[in-house]
Amino acid sequence: MRQAKAVSAASSRDATRVPRKRKGADVDGGKKAKRGKAAKDPNKPKRPPSAFFVFLEEFRKEFQQQNPDNKKVAVVSKACGDKWKSMSESEKAPYVEKAAKRKEEYQKQIAAYNQKQSEGNSGETSDKSKSEVDYEDEQEEDEE
Numbered sequence: 001m002r003q004a005k006a007v008s009a010a011s012s013r014d015a016t017r018v019p020r021k022r023k024g025a026d027v028d029g030g031k032k033a034k035r036g037k038a039a040k041d042p043n044k045p046k047r048p049p050s051a052f053f054v055f056l057e058e059f060r061k062e063f064q065q066q067n068p069d070n071k072k073v074a075v076v077s078k079a080c081g082d083k084w085k086s087m088s089e090s091e092k093a094p095y096v097e098k099a100a101k102r103k104e105e106y107q108k109q110i111a112a113y114n115q116k117q118s119e120g121n122s123g124e125t126s127d128k129s130k131s132e133v134d135y136e137d138e139q140e141e142d143e144e
Contacts, residue, residue, distance in 0.1 A: 052084055053099075059076075
């Protein structure tokens with residue numbers, strides 16, 4: 001019996017409470033719309049690796065030759081990081097140069113990509129692809 005009274009007393013307390021807005025609630029009381037990630041363009045060039053990642057490419061090959069039984073990524077990465085920290089600036093210089101060259105190539109590729117994108121967006125007036133438009137034109141000529 002006591003349990004029933006406790007439940008009914010708790011429900012009567014809830015009825016007398018004044019509802020408050022939660023901090024994240026909108027003004028209209030609805031939930032915020034979820035924003036998804038913007039779709040990535042598969043044709044967009046990838047960013048170039050930094051000098052450390054250029055070094056990591058070569059170091060990974062050497063490390064795997066010296067330790068063929070070690071398959072853990074964490075161990076390879078930790079060893080590479082330790083070696084990179086212990087290297088002097090003169091030892092890092094070739095990797096910095098390679099990274100700079102890759103960055104220059106990337107700058108050229110991204111400039112061409114951006115130009116292509118701006119030309120492509122301004123030239124498009126229809127939702128249909130060119131092949132669909134050509135196909136419809138051929139059908140109209142066949143009907144005449």
